Amino acid sequence: MADIHIEREHSLGLAQARKIAFQWAEQVEEKFDMSCTYEEGDSCDEVSFTRSGVSGTLKVTKDLFELDAKLGFLLGAFKDRIEGEIVKNLDTLLAQKAPAAKKAAAKKKPAAK
Secondary structure, three states, X not given: OEEEEEEEEOOXXXXXXXXXXXXXXXXXXXXXXXXXXXXXXXXXXXXXXXXXXXXXXXXXXXXXXXXXXXXXXXHHOOHHHHHHHHHHHHHHHHHHHHHHHHHHXXXXXXXXX
């Protein structure tokens, strides 16, 4: 079995991170035929995902995404490719939210005199 571990720090807060995690879960259900279960917590949410040959969790906090997955024997041969696809999908979702967060922060700054 092959293991995948991915961490991504962010500054979105739990509410925005939760939205990204929902989007990620929807994408992997559709694109990779995963079965996902989403559990909300006070300070940490967890998406459990599974399909034949793959199981894992995506933990979501106010400042971190942490994904752990176990690949079965057959999919273990494709670990690098699978990990690359997961990283690409998660980074794309984070990049879509980051500019909006920066714009909101810039609007809150007082103008220089």
